[in-house]
Amino acid sequence: MRKYNLITPDGEEELLFSECAQLRAVEKRICKIFSRACYNEVRTPTLEFADVFLTGAGSIPMENMFKLTDNKGRLLVVRPDSTLPIARMTASKLRDARMPVRVYYNQPSYRTAAGRGKSSRTMQAGIELIGTGGKAADLEVLSLAVAALDSCLDDFRIEIGHSGIFRTLAAKLDVSDAKREELREYIESKNYAALSAELEKLPKSDAAAAIGMLPRLFGSADVLDKAKDIITDDEIAAQLSYIGEVYTALSKLVPGERLMIDLGLVNQNDYYTGLVFTAYTHGSGDMVLTGGRYDSLLGQFGFDQPACGFAINMDALVKAINPTVSASAAVPDTLVLACDGSEIEALRHLSKLGDEGMVCEFGVFTDRDDAIRYAVERAIARIDIVSDSVETIEIGEEN
Amino acid sequence: MSANIKPLRIALTKGRLEKKTVELLEAAGYDCTAVREKGRRLILPVGENIEVVLAKAADVITYVENGVCDLGVVGKDTIMELGNSFYEILDLGFGRCRFAVAGKTDGCEFSHIKTVATKYPNVTRRYFEGLSMDVRVIKIEGSVELAPLLSLADVIVDIVETGSTLKENGLEVKSEVCPISARMICNIASMKLRKDEIEKLVSQIEEQIK
Numbered sequence: 001m002r003k004y005n006l007i008t009p010d011g012e013e014e015l016l017f018s019e020c021a022q023l024r025a026v027e028k029r030i031c032k033i034f035s036r037a038c039y040n041e042v043r044t045p046t047l048e049f050a051d052v053f054l055t056g057a058g059s060i061p062m063e064n065m066f067k068l069t070d071n072k073g074r075l076l077v078v079r080p081d082s083t084l085p086i087a088r089m090t091a092s093k094l095r096d097a098r099m100p101v102r103v104y105y106n107q108p109s110y111r112t113a114a115g116r117g118k119s120s121r122t123m124q125a126g127i128e129l130i131g132t133g134g135k136a137a138d139l140e141v142l143s144l145a146v147a148a149l150d151s152c153l154d155d156f157r158i159e160i161g162h163s164g165i166f167r168t169l170a171a172k173l174d175v176s177d178a179k180r181e182e183l184r185e186y187i188e189s190k191n192y193a194a195l196s197a198e199l200e201k202l203p204k205s206d207a208a209a210a211i212g213m214l215p216r217l218f219g220s221a222d223v224l225d226k227a228k229d230i231i232t233d234d235e236i237a238a239q240l241s242y243i244g245e246v247y248t249a250l251s252k253l254v255p256g257e258r259l260m261i262d263l264g265l266v267n268q269n270d271y272y273t274g275l276v277f278t279a280y281t282h283g284s285g286d287m288v289l290t291g292g293r294y295d296s297l298l299g300q301f302g303f304d305q306p307a308c309g310f311a312i313n314m315d316a317l318v319k320a321i322n323p324t325v326s327a328s329a330a331v332p333d334t335l336v337l338a339c340d341g342s343e344i345e346a347l348r349h350l351s352k353l354g355d356e357g358m359v360c361e362f363g364v365f366t367d368r369d370d371a372i373r374y375a376v377e378r379a380i381a382r383i384d385i386v387s388d389s390v391e392t393i394e395i396g397e398e399n
Numbered sequence: 400m401s402a403n404i405k406p407l408r409i410a411l412t413k414g415r416l417e418k419k420t421v422e423l424l425e426a427a428g429y430d431c432t433a434v435r436e437k438g439r440r441l442i443l444p445v446g447e448n449i450e451v452v453l454a455k456a457a458d459v460i461t462y463v464e465n466g467v468c469d470l471g472v473v474g475k476d477t478i479m480e481l482g483n484s485f486y487e488i489l490d491l492g493f494g495r496c497r498f499a500v501a502g503k504t505d506g507c508e509f510s511h512i513k514t515v516a517t518k519y520p521n522v523t524r525r526y527f528e529g530l531s532m533d534v535r536v537i538k539i540e541g542s543v544e545l546a547p548l549l550s551l552a553d554v555i556v557d558i559v560e561t562g563s564t565l566k567e568n569g570l571e572v573k574s575e576v577c578p579i580s581a582r583m584i585c586n587i588a589s590m591k592l593r594k595d596e597i598e599k600l601v602s603q604i605e606e607q608i609k
Contacts, residue, residue: 189486190585219594280591280592286466287588
């Protein structure tokens, strides 16, 4: 039998040294922004019952989840998403908490999407603001999204839309659920040709005409005016003016050229019920952030509460910040070498230097020349040799 | 930091789609001399602000999905086979043909099909699933027409243009799956980050294919 003991599975990846350091630094920065806005960290299980992800809106296709069974034969999955487990957790453990509840998470999620350079693991950090609806809550969440991106990126685009627009229009069409999903996919992929071909097969209506325009309705604020000309429905007019309000408010935070509106923003994640938003940046072909309002999701877990949140794709973010990281280990400031019998004194000396802010490595050499050669090779500038006293050797360029 | 100084990068499917796209770009006023005289180079400048990358069809999708190319020109057949997390923004109208099920003229009835040979296993599975037919799919790399002749499969699913290859081998179209043509695809982030440049290019091309 062939042994795969030296390679990792498709879609997996290991991080070494500076790669970890970079991810960690970004995580620290982002989590600080979350926690100082009074969001508290939660961790949800790595393994969950599959049922959590197979209930109603927001269910995740079976074929995209890694599955296993517990010792009673019940189906488990490796966490494919963090929002659904947090909804489950809120509905069970935080039922009696004073609303609103603010939580953040920083944990990986897994989907079977290997191949063509896609990773099956995504490091995700995000927030959920649970138990409150309305504009103030939406703007709080959006402002944190902007703050998180601002803390890491020089340039990005954030776009907002409303999941209700497509839903309201599609409800007016006399089509099957499968056909509606097909139309949604064409809008999502901005496939103008297929969308209009499909709509031509339907009886002519204002709703069909408006759906045909959705994928083109993205850009700056004038998109809303264009949309108002095309769509006369009252419900949608209210949704459009809501996006307008959010846009105006958000433009106090984000320069105009970074802020966009996309009325064709129709995620497959159909648990969104209101505002939806996405962010992009140069250097990453993927979305770096996605989020929105999901007012009916917690109800699926028997706890009817509005909620809004977002997730940052940390891998995409790190890649955008520094596209060419190579793995390198940190170089210590000092090598601490012990003479025979003085090991503990040397280790004490090392931790004292550490307290002073120095990065020190313990020299595991018995021969002084070996230690010097090692220090030269690794470009360590100083060696402290500890016996009854401490002798310091500075390694100059001449060595 | 203005990353927009980078040229807009388009991945073209090598061969016929490449030639047709170059004709379109030239008609739209872009200088494609470098592509016409490419030699062995794989990344070529077109005018001031565009860069063309030549690749195999499936790789065009990979490059665009991963964002290393902003745009791509690729056949609908490849898109259908490999899925899509990108924008499919334009039907370029050339490279027209169709996916079809074909078999021996004296072959089995359609409803009795059990084995299908194809270069496009995903398209094939989806099509027969849609008809609620349970078939075995065999992936073949080239000259799929051989499979029914050698009795490896009852029928094939393949791209059919004129049907003359089928005819010469005693095969006929049993059922049409769907029409195919060349498409322009776009990376999702690029569409948002470089909207103006992309829309300008797309509308110039759209004018040529009207």
